[in-house]
Amino acid sequence: MARQGSRSRPPTMADVARLAQVSPQTVSRVLNDYAFIRPDTRDRVLQAIDVLDYRPNQAARTLATSRSRTIGVVATDYLSYGPAAALWGVERAAGEAGYGVSIVSLRESNHRAFTEAMQRLVGQSVEGIVMIAPQDQSTHEVFDAFDNVPVVTLSSFETGEHKPIMLDSAEGSRIATRHLVELGHTVIAHLSGPPRFTVSEERVRGWREVLAETGLAAPEPVVGDWTAESGYLVGRELAADRHVTAVYAANDRMAQGLLLALHEAGRRVPQDVSVVGFDDVPEAAYMIPPLTTVRQDFAALGRRCIEAVLALIGNEPRLEPDPLVPTLVVRESSGPAPR
Amino acid sequence: MARQGSRSRPPTMADVARLAQVSPQTVSRVLNDYAFIRPDTRDRVLQAIDVLDYRPNQAARTLATSRSRTIGVVATDYLSYGPAAALWGVERAAGEAGYGVSIVSLRESNHRAFTEAMQRLVGQSVEGIVMIAPQDQSTHEVFDAFDNVPVVTLSSFETGEHKPIMLDSAEGSRIATRHLVELGHTVIAHLSGPPRFTVSEERVRGWREVLAETGLAAPEPVVGDWTAESGYLVGRELAADRHVTAVYAANDRMAQGLLLALHEAGRRVPQDVSVVGFDDVPEAAYMIPPLTTVRQDFAALGRRCIEAVLALIGNEPRLEPDPLVPTLVVRESSGPAPR
DNA sequence: GCGCAGTTTGAGAGCGCTAACAATGGCCGC
DNA sequence: GCGGCCATTGTTAGCGCTCTCAAACTGCGC
Structure with missing residues (x-):
């Protein structure tokens, strides 16, 4: 683990080979876990690597392979x-x-x-x-x-x-909407994302499906653009409509804007209006009131993406795992419908 | 802009050279904006590049240069x-x-x-x-x-x-604290980030300085860990202390947790307690109430980082620009001290 | 008509690595 | 005691690009 002199040329495989008294190819083999290397040769190479603080040049590797x-x-x-x-x-x-x-x-x-x-x-x-x-x-x-x-x-x-590779947005919507239905709400508005984006449309779809199943009327979704600002702006209209007792927002940020709009309009959450979001951002638990929302497992999502690309890279058959199902996190922003 | 066949070997510089009837070196020159190329040669090369949809191989370039x-x-x-x-x-x-x-x-x-x-x-x-x-x-x-x-x-x-390369955190703190002082607050608590992190300490320092200048007592900062959760937890203690009429939080997320704690404790913001945050996250304007905070220009910060590395790469003399000074964004969470 | 400066192009080598093949040596069975 | 097989190492030839050097060509002044 030697320190290199300031800005000196980094050691190459040839340097390592020389020090370890082997051919460069053998160094390469050690580096790539080739099976048939005599243990003491391997050790010599590894030691030389360590002494020189050698690290393979990715560009050269990329070029060669x-x-x-x-x-x-x-x-x-x-x-x-x-x-x-x-x-x-x-x-x-x-x-x-x-x-x-x-x-x-x-x-x-x-x-x-x-x-x-x-x-x-x-x-x-x-x-x-x-x-x-x-x-x-x-x-x-x-x-x-x-x-x-x-x-x-x-x-x-x-x-x-x-x-x-996606989260089952529609299912998340169904879960959220069902939750509101179960609480006895009959006018459940939807604050959606911008149209023409699949996520938005999926979420609209799930919401519509549950309302249809339940026999409730599905008003036109109110459209936002994912930002808290849009949630606030369209939220003001929603707040003015006394029939609406529940709003399912397509993400937490819009939900936050909505909460502010409702607060300013003097409508209490959840007593007068229930709000459910989507995402479970870290702040969701600390909104006023803490937000009921749909949690997505983004880490798992990322993992799946990588699995999928790696599979494609390796020309493996494309795996089709079940979509990741989000879960409902009930907090204080949703409650029984008022009457 | 031809489409390539499925997974075929991408074209190389040699391919372009052949098509344009020049040497590979000339192609390289065109690509690197070498001055002395006859215009029509350049055009031929560019056209060949276009036809083949050629894109230089970064790895090879990196290796060579x-x-x-x-x-x-x-x-x-x-x-x-x-x-x-x-x-x-x-x-x-x-x-x-x-x-x-x-x-x-x-x-x-x-x-x-x-x-x-x-x-x-x-x-x-x-x-x-x-x-x-x-x-x-x-x-x-x-x-x-x-x-x-x-x-x-x-x-x-x-x-x-x-x-x-940094934002002047201490100055941001001073601005925030001064704002609260000017509003007439005399007991100004600080909800800080975790100790041993420079940003935290800088922010504590700025806050202390202003209190000292003004002759106000500086209590020990209350320590959080940047999360809304920590803001909420330590915020509950802060909320219980009736002397405290103003809190400067080291970031907006902790401020959000604090707002919830204050709300639950029945302390009104800003009538009973003023809150100032730091960062101006996009949601800050939509908290309840909208948060007064210190805005940092992260984009500029990023730009400066790149300028600095590029300078170092080019062995240019290290430039020492003035630190970026944050600005105060006054919203509704801060108001005159109660009496 | 000749030399020279400047423009424009090409040829050859090499960046650091790996793939493919070749060579060495040891051990086995018969 | 010899062929054959396997473990182990080395040699050669690129990967696709850019560098350096050199060649060819242009036009100019004298």
Whole structure:
């Protein structure tokens, strides 16, 4: 574990080989866990590696093997909890599998930006790409254009080969809505995410299904854009409608904005209005009142993404695990319907 | 912009050269903006590149030049807003400078984990490293062991060559505390971050300074761990103390927990107690009540980190810009002291 | 008409590693 | 005591790019 001189050329495999009195190839074999190496040779090599503080040059390795041991991630927004947590899970799972993670974020999510991001990653010869970004039809065309690198998407509709690894958003919605139904609510509004995004639509779908099953009327969802601000703004209208006694928000941040709007309108939660969110962000338990919400296991999601890309990289049959089912976390923002 | 056949070998520079009827070296020159190329030769090459959808192999480039055009980022936690925003800024600034970003996160922040993370990045031959992680003495020893790659840290104390790029936390504290002083508060508590972290200590320092200047007593800070939960737990004690009419929390999440604790204790904000946070997370404006807080420009911070590493990479003299001064955002959680 | 500076292109070597093949030596059975 | 097999190591040739050096060509002044 020697310290290197300041900015000196790092040692190469040849240096190690010389010191250990073997050929470079033998060093390479030791590094790659080749089976037939005499134990004492291996030891000599390992010791030389240690003495020189040698670390293999990834670029050379990549060039020689055309395997970069790197996964690319394209994200639109990891300032929000969901994407960030997914990124976290992906990065962690990748690390455990011996892969590094290279990340590119998009400012806008249009065709050109996607293409650019993908090109960038492909140029870094990533072995696979995980998309943590909302998608629509046009982005899928982009994936198709990059058909020599496996792409795994994280929530989107299914087209062609690109099946998404996703949480069962619709099921989460059903759970949330059912909870409100069971509490006796009959007018259950939905504060949805922006249309044309699969996650939004899935959540709308689940909510509609339960209302239909139960024979309740399904009003048009009120549309937000995932931000607390939008939750607050459309929440004010919701707050003004005295018929509404329960709102299921498509994520916790909008729910938070909604809580403020209800508070300002003098409507008590949960006595007058029940609120249920989605995500279980760390702050959910500390909102006023603590938010009932649907918890998603983002870490597991990330793990699955990595499993899926690695499978694709290894040309293994694509595994189709059951979607991850979210769970309901009941806190204080939901209660029996008033009468 | 031809589509490639499924999983075929991507085109190389030689392919482009052949098609354009020039030598590979000329293609390389076109790619690297070499000045003396006849315009029509350049056009032929560019066209060939376009036709083949050629993209240079980064690994080969890195190997030949030993420049990877990649910056490594070590982060402990980018699920919190601050680190995530900083990462965002770094990644964005890096992208603009033509650099990619490779990220490694740490589960624990001990010596070994740091070393491992650094090794990993060095192995990917990153040209520089940005640390988005709390540091203490031991981590600095790690940096010193990697003295052939420039490291920029983002908040930590200064030791040796490793001066941190940071926001002026102490000044932020002063601004927040002064605001409360000006509102007439005389008992101003501080809900601090965990000790031994520079950011925490800086913030404690700024708060102490203003109290000292003003001749107010400085109680011991109440210690949290940045989470809303800790804010809530220690907040309950704070709420029980009727003398306290103002609390300055070292971040917004703890402030959120505190707000809940105060609410549950029946203490009104801001009529009975004023609360000021730090960070201006996107949700701050939608807490109950909307939180007065200190805004940090994380994007600028990220930009500066990249500027700093790039300077170090280019062996330019280290620039020492003024620390970024945060600004106060007054909302509804702070008001005149009751009497 | 010749030399020279400057422009434009190409040839050869090498970055650090691994894949493929070849070579060595030891041990076995007969 | 010899062929054959296996364990163990070495040799050679790239991976795709850029560096350095050198060649060819242009136009200019004298």
